[in-house]
Amino acid sequence: MLFSAVLIAASVRLAAAATAQVFEPPSKGPLVQTANYTTPSSYLLYLSNSTLNDKTVVKGKVFNRIMHVWLENTDFATAAWTPIFESLAEQGILLTNYNSVTHPSEPNYLAQTGGDFWGAHDDNMYHIPSNISCVVDLLEDKGISWATYQENMPTDSYYGYDYTATNYIQEGAAPYTYYMRKHNPLMIYDAVSQDPERVKRIRTFNDFANDVVNGTLPQWSFVTPNMVNDAHDTTIDFAASFLEYWLLPLLTDPRVNGEDTLILLTFDETETYTEQNTVYAVALGTAVPVSKRGTTDDTLYTHYSSLSTVQNNWDLKSLGRQDTNASVSNVFSFVAEKTGYKNTHIPASEVPYFNLTAVAPGPLNSLAFVPFAAPNLKAKGAGSGGVFTRPGLNEHLTPASLPAPVNLTALDTTTPWQMSPETVSGKNIIPCANAACA
16 A cells, blocks of 8 residues: 555656656856846845855865755656766766665654654654754854855745645746755754844845855855756756756866865655665765775765764764764765764665655644654764754653653554664664655
8 A cells, every 4th residue: 555655646747747847057157146046026135145154174184175966756766867966976986775765755854954854754843942952053053164055945044835836848838846955954944033133144045146156155055056957847958958957167267166075966755656765966076085086985875974974074073863874874984084984884685665644743744743852862873073062952852751652553563664773672663654755
């Protein structure tokens, strides 16, 4: 029943993609501001929008800047066999065993920025309390600048669930919902979205152009194209055209891909839910050694690995969650080789099943609710620091002391899965009861 629902959901997405929009550049170039990046009513405002003022560079062990670019819902082979992605692989290191951690989209975005997805199994409008830490805390703790750039978000700091704008692709067509909050992970953390200074760093693509031109692109950034350019509502060929328009010019622009820059291009999850959740990921940029460009790396990585790699590079504290679970948070090998970090080899027979299509207990799961717990304060991450905690956190509320999940009526203990590293029973999963979970 579950797999039937999964396949139906996948078929709906494929059918939507097949109704076919044809790629149209939203601007004359990736660094040219345009109303199409926001909405006409705010365009004039953003022509004169203030830039960031990030002048200090905190030196990393291997890279001084990392930019994450995420696309959507594509199997590894589909992307890897597409010409532009083949070309990009020749310019960097293709990570052939890089895995998403669950389905659908939003939990993966949470995992990448917070080290957990807290039982989320849909794309609802969540918010995570301000006493829960995320990657921003680790970066600011070391003075490392950061921002996220969201295409078609109408204004900086926009908190809404979605935004429908003028259809810039098909003249005269109905307005289109290009922006979705579920792909804007830092907005989901109250520690960011409810902080008047931090929330200003949740920015638009016009701001990206502005920050690049003014030389204030931060050291850590997360880039989300809109719902057509990221392949969510379209196809891999559509996304490829977007990359030709947006990413390729930036790879030759030293204001973006300057000295010791790492650009990680990947996807949030696979399209096919019945196979392992391995997605295309390629490490690009000047930080990638010339001798390794055009090579592959079959080390087991997940979205948690981008967290641990950042921690290892800048010697940051950890979040004490999956970022400290050595079996799923290996540091990118070309970084680990330079820093002396020892990755964990997982035999193929022991690799976790990342293609989760069931419901894991957690505070973002009404079907199997448990409160937010403190992270494992004794955990060791890829940096040398301890575990970062935010004010107001009850450090005594550990996973072991949590009550049994509310509404937990049945357990599927046959589905292998890993939750937080301190979780005693990592197989407490109940099957998803409706197609929305897929």
